[in-house]
Amino acid sequence: MNKVKxxxxxVVATAANSPSIGHSVRAYVERVRGGDMxxxxxxxxxxxxxxVFAIARxxxxxxxxxxxxxxxxxxxxxxxxxxxxxxxxxxxxxxAGFASGVCAAVLAVTLTNMGLPWYIGVVAAIITGVLIxxxxxxLVAKVGIPSFVVTLAAFLAxxxxxxxxxxxxxxxxxxxxxxxxIATRNLPPWLGWATYAVxxxxxxxxxxxxxxxxxxxxxxxxxLSLILARVGSLAVIAGVAVYVLNLERxxxxxxxxxxxxxxxxxxILVLLIVWTFVLRRTAFGRHLYAVGGNAEAARRAGIAxxxxxxxxxxxxxxxxxxxxxxxxxxxxxxxxxxxGSSVLLYAVGAAVIGGTSLFGGKGxxxxxxxxxxxxxxxxxxxxxxxxxxxxxxxxxxxxxxxAAGVDxxxxxxxxAAGLR
Amino acid sequence: xxxxxxxxxxIDKSFGPVQVLHDVAFSAxxxxxxxxxxxxxxxxxxxxxxxGGIYPIDSGDILFDGKPVQVHGxxxxxxxxxxxxxxxxxxCDNLDIVQNMFLGRERRRGLVLDEASxxxxxxxxxxxxxxxxxxxxxxxxxxxxxxxxxxVAIAKAVLWNSxxxxxxxxxxxxxxxxxxxxxxxxxxxxxxxxxxVLISHNMNDVFAVSDRIAALYLGRMAARVKTADVTHAQVxxxxxxxxxxxxxxxx
Numbered sequence: 162m163n164k165v166k167x168x169x170x171x172v173v174a175t176a177a178n179s180p181s182i183g184h185s186v187r188a189y190v191e192r193v194r195g196g197d198m199x200x201x202x203x204x205x206x207x208x209x210x211x212x213v214f215a216i217a218r219x220x221x222x223x224x225x226x227x228x229x230x231x232x233x234x235x236x237x238x239x240x241x242x243x244x245x246x247x248x249x250x251x252x253x254x255x256x257a258g259f260a261s262g263v264c265a266a267v268l269a270v271t272l273t274n275m276g277l278p279w280y281i282g283v284v285a286a287i288i289t290g291v292l293i294x295x296x297x298x299x300l301v302a303k304v305g306i307p308s309f310v311v312t313l314a315a316f317l318a319x320x321x322x323x324x325x326x327x328x329x330x331x332x333x334x335x336x337x338x339x340x341x342x343i344a345t346r347n348l349p350p351w352l353g354w355a356t357y358a359v360x361x362x363x364x365x366x367x368x369x370x371x372x373x374x375x376x377x378x379x380x381x382x383x384x385l386s387l388i389l390a391r392v393g394s395l396a397v398i399a400g401v402a403v404y405v406l407n408l409e410r411x412x413x414x415x416x417x418x419x420x421x422x423x424x425x426x427x428x429i430l431v432l433l434i435v436w437t438f439v440l441r442r443t444a445f446g447r448h449l450y451a452v453g454g455n456a457e458a459a460r461r462a463g464i465a466x467x468x469x470x471x472x473x474x475x476x477x478x479x480x481x482x483x484x485x486x487x488x489x490x491x492x493x494x495x496x497x498x499x500x501g502s503s504v505l506l507y508a509v510g511a512a513v514i515g516g517t518s519l520f521g522g523k524g525x526x527x528x529x530x531x532x533x534x535x536x537x538x539x540x541x542x543x544x545x546x547x548x549x550x551x552x553x554x555x556x557x558x559x560x561x562x563x564a565a566g567v568d569x570x571x572x573x574x575x576x577a578a579g580l581r
Numbered sequence: 582x583x584x585x586x587x588x589x590x591x592i593d594k595s596f597g598p599v600q601v602l603h604d605v606a607f608s609a610x611x612x613x614x615x616x617x618x619x620x621x622x623x624x625x626x627x628x629x630x631x632x633g634g635i636y637p638i639d640s641g642d643i644l645f646d647g648k649p650v651q652v653h654g655x656x657x658x659x660x661x662x663x664x665x666x667x668x669x670x671x672x673c674d675n676l677d678i679v680q681n682m683f684l685g686r687e688r689r690r691g692l693v694l695d696e697a698s699x700x701x702x703x704x705x706x707x708x709x710x711x712x713x714x715x716x717x718x719x720x721x722x723x724x725x726x727x728x729x730x731x732x733v734a735i736a737k738a739v740l741w742n743s744x745x746x747x748x749x750x751x752x753x754x755x756x757x758x759x760x761x762x763x764x765x766x767x768x769x770x771x772x773x774x775x776x777x778v779l780i781s782h783n784m785n786d787v788f789a790v791s792d793r794i795a796a797l798y799l800g801r802m803a804a805r806v807k808t809a810d811v812t813h814a815q816v817x818x819x820x821x822x823x824x825x826x827x828x829x830x831x832x
Contacts, residue, residue, distance in 0.1 A: 374697065378697050380700055380701065381717070442692075442693050442694055443689075443692055443693065444689055444694060447676075447680060447687060447694065448685070450673070450675060450676060451673045451676060451680075451684055451685075453675065454674055454676060455671070455673040455674065455675075457669075457671065458672055458673050458684070459673065459684070461635075461655055461667070461671045462655075462671065462684040462685030462686070463654075463655055463656050463685040463686070464684070464685050522673070522674070522675035575723065
């Protein structure tokens with residue numbers, strides 16, 4: 162009984178001193194060892210996969226293949242970004258793939274069959290997504306059917322709906338210039354650099370201003386060195402990407418020139434910024450995490466849990482609509498298989514591989530993009546290696562299982578470390 | 582005697598055919614710790630949940646500061662200044678201390694959360710309660726010990742200038758040192774002028790901090806006494822048989 166007195170610990174007020182960069186690094190290492198790995202597996206996986214493919218197939222590292230990765234992975238990544246919201250609540254949306262197919266079909270019907278302008282088509286597709294989300298969310302939150310069952314039923318039903326919309330298996334082609342441009346055209350190189358400069362500049366300004374404001378109020382602020390490291394790494398990675406995408410990648414440059422950042426890239430980045438802002442800086446985002454972490458606590462805190470759930474499904478299905486538009490753009494057509502086959506599993510895989518927990522309460526929109534990159538690299542690299550669909554499916558399935566396993570083990574480890 | 586800050590009279594509550602509370606009267610005074618004791622199933626948690634607006638009452642009155650009030654939900658209770666710290670802590674593990682303390686009542690500027698002022702207020706509240714055991718208020722709750730969590734839950738209740746804080750078994754899952762810390766905090770709350778209601782099974786805790794004791798027995802209020810006027814054994818008797826000498830429910 163000689164240790165009854167608790168260690169006094171640090172006085173709260175002293176925690177306001179700015180931590181050093183070494184402190185931040187140590188805190189991160191501690192978190193990872195405690196089981197909270199965040200995006201680390203995705204980043205490591207990306208490095209390993211890229212190295213392996215680059216050695217095995219030099220074609221993997223060419224500018225044209227690099228650009229391909231973005232357009233190939235865009236639709237799945239967009240759907241995964243929406244799925245993060247549903248996964249954050251510990252729910253699942255198995256219908257997101259075919260929801261994107263339905264929305265793409267709505268787009269195709271309005272554009273090609275009805276001859277309406279592109280913006281009406283886009284609005285119609287996104288409204289379709291919102292309605293789908295309202296329906297799914299309502300069934301889950303208000304009626305109380307498990308999301309797995311609701312969305313599994315929707316998965317089948319939407320497959321039928323796509324068939325109805327495209328007249329039992331015909332293929333509706335899309336000729337609208339604007340829509341087709343989204344996934345097949347590129348920004349002019351100067352615009353790519355301009356976007357890059359503005360993006361990095363704004364990011365740096367936001368980081369510096371926030372740190373300064375917090376320091377002025379005497380709160381713990383990120384040290385300058387950490388901010389510089391963050392801004393620097395963003396500048397380098399994005400700079401290399403823009404540079405490579407601005408290289409000439411046409412086989413015959415005299416005939417047609419092919420340079421620039423694919424238009425989908427800024428589309429994804431804008432959505433990343435918007436959704437990250439919503440999740441991290443608004444009360445709605447905070448409540449989403451709270452419901453995912455402890456729905457009962459959220460309810461007792463006066464949060465309208467049902468409304469949060471419905472909103473998450475609405476966001477998920479609307480992002481699926483955006484993904485459907487991009488998929489339709491890339492294929493320049495919509496057929497009964499748009500959003501079908503492996504799209505959904507790739508999207509769930511992307512979100513989970515990126516570090517979004519299937520148990521809810523943990524995840525970021527950025528995770529979906531990192532995971533989407535892993536999925537795109539696997540798909541692309543396997544095709545370059547000459548493997549057929551069989552191997553591709555097997556590998557992607559294993560990677561998804563591996564990611565979910567890492568998630569589950571991390572959770573166990575966190576529990577053992579007393580972190581949960 | 583001063584008007585109690587919180588008073589309930591003649592509360593009846595049934596769940597279907599089972600009547601859980603029979604004509605219960607109870608009060609809590611500002612600046613005092615009132616212990617609410619009773620065996621499992623005596624109706625302690627039900628009474629608290631009725632006051633907190635989780636359960637609607639069948640009949641009876643709730644008076645706040647002498648005036649009758651209607652409590653239809655947790656929000657109503659919060660508006661009155663009644664905060665309940667539940668047994669199964671209502672904290673989100675995946676959020677940090679500040680986020681938890683402001684959950685559902687975030688301060689914002691326009692659309693954006695005002696993190697800086699929330700952090701300042703949380704820090705103020707914690708240092709106002711002389712809490713020195715948390716390293717950083719940006720720590721995730723999942724990394725806290727049981728006692729620290731309980732501290733955060735109590736601080737959360739205090740943050741809102743609440744007048745009545747009801748603690749449901751705050752020390753049930755804690756070790757010796759942590760229990761002492763939490764009890765100290767409970768005492769400090771009362772010394773700051775709040776009316777504190779402490780639900781507990783633990784007679785040591787009850788006698789350590791409470792000014793008054795109210796004993797429930799099978800849904801009836803057996804006795805409401807001053808802690809100084811009774812002994813350990815009498816309270817145990819009140820809990821187990823509903824009466825002790827000339828105290829309690831007469832047969």
